[in-house]
Each structure stands twice: as structure tokens, then as C-alpha cells.
Amino acid sequence: MVCSHRKTLGKQHTISDEEDTVVEKLDMIYEGKAKKVFKTGDENVVIVDYKDDATAFNGEKKGTIVGKGVINNKMTNFLFQKLEKAGVPTHYIEELSDRETAVKKVKIIPLEVIVRNVAAGSFSKRLGIEEGFQLLCPTLEFSYKDDALGDPLINDYFAIAIGAATREDIDTITKYAFMVNDFLKEFFGECGIDLIDFKIEFGKTDDGTIILADEISPDTCRFWDKKTHEKLDKDRFRRDLGGVEDAYQEVAKRIGLVQES
């Protein structure tokens, strides 16, 4: 990794690689709904900084989930490291603080990649299938990442035709998305949690390699308690079910990220 020796510009973090590389938090490049992205002295590295802000329904509903940024940062990093070991390349480099992580900078492929194991949310609504129906096999769908259009459903032909991705990209993404599902389903299953569905994003590094980016957290997954089917994810916020913070904490506890209290 290229070292940054520029002084006094931003907060410095040391990465525990062989050279104890210094990453410097420079200008903010982008502020999203859940995270801020900052430049560093290395053009191939950015810092993501997780916020407690919560939004739903394409930004129409806004709120705060206290402590969410810390949980989502730590959970994503924990899962990304496990996914790397399971053969899915990710953007993870190193956790710098409770809310900040150094990641490989990518050009995000403008597709939200959604995998489902159980019917819920927009799938249930669109197809008239009751929430909780166990799908006969996992499904995959894409949404076109465009806030102004409300992230509409798109298929692979559309994505290729508008230049959002190539056939090769789609094949790679599809393969990784099901690998992520296989891993997460088993991992959360062992923690007493059913993985209902999730959304992931992929990006391309400078050399064109596709890697898993963004996050995997209760913001981006539906988690139901295996026994009670209680919702342990952002649906508690979307649907005003209460106990939002507790649900995020509960998932963190179940996977061993925080101590039982």
C-alpha cells in the first residue's frame, strides 16, 4: 500500500500492515443516507464513516437509531472478513475506529443486488405472496441505483443495454451474491436468526476486479428470530414497531460482536 506522509491535513490512522501505513482522513467525497465517504492520501483507499441516521422509503421517512453506526460498521467488517475467507473478495482493509473503516475505493456498479430466501417486503407486495412464505429456492433481483427514480426494479438485459454492467459483470455478481447468501444463511442460522433477504452492492477496483463493497447490516438485511419470528432489522424502524435500537443490539450480541449484558 502507498504511504501517505502529508502532515496536518486530517486525522491520521495507522494501518497494522507490514509497513504500519498511515491513512489520513482528507476531504469528504460523498455523504449518503447512512455513511460518509472520505478521501485519503492514497487514491485507491477511502474511509467510510457510519452515521446513526436512518431513512426509509427512498428518504421519505427520516430518523435516528442511536448506536447504529457503530454496530453496522463492526458487523460489516466482521462479516466481510469471514466472506473473504469463504472466497468472496471485499473492499475491507481495516477498521480504524468504532465508526470508521479504511476500504478499497471502487466504482460502484449501479445495481442493488437483492437475494431472498423468504417472501417479505416489496416481493410480497408485488406478487401477492404472504410475508414469511418459504421460497422454494433463493431468488436474485436487481434494482437500478437511482434515488431520483426510486431505485426501480431492473433485469439483467436492461442493465446490460443501458451500460450499467456487462454480461460478465452480471455473471460474477450473481455467483458472489449466492455465495454471500450461502455463507450468511448458515452463519446467522447458527446464531438463531433466519436470513429472510438482503441487499448488497459491488464495485470495480481500478484494475477492473469486481469486489463486494458497501455494507451488510440490519439496515440492509431482514433478520427474523428463528423461534419467535420477531423482526431484528430496519423493518422495526420502517413499520414503527419500536425497539429498534434493541433489535440492532440483539443481532450484534447473537453473533458475538458485543458482550451479553
Ligand SMILES: Nc1ncnc2c1ncn2[C@@H]1O[C@H](COP(=O)(O)OP(=O)(O)OP(=O)(O)O)[C@@H](O)[C@H]1O
Ligand atoms: N468501497 C467503496 N468505494 C466507493 N464508494 C463506496 C464504497 N462502498 C460503498 N460506497 C458508496 O458509499 C455511499 C455511501 O453510503 P450510504 O449507504 O450512506 O449511501 P446511500 O444513501 O445508501 O446512497 P446510495 O443511493 O448512493 O447508495 C454509497 O453510494 C455507496 O454505494
Ligand SMILES: [Mg+2]
Ligand atoms: Mg446505503
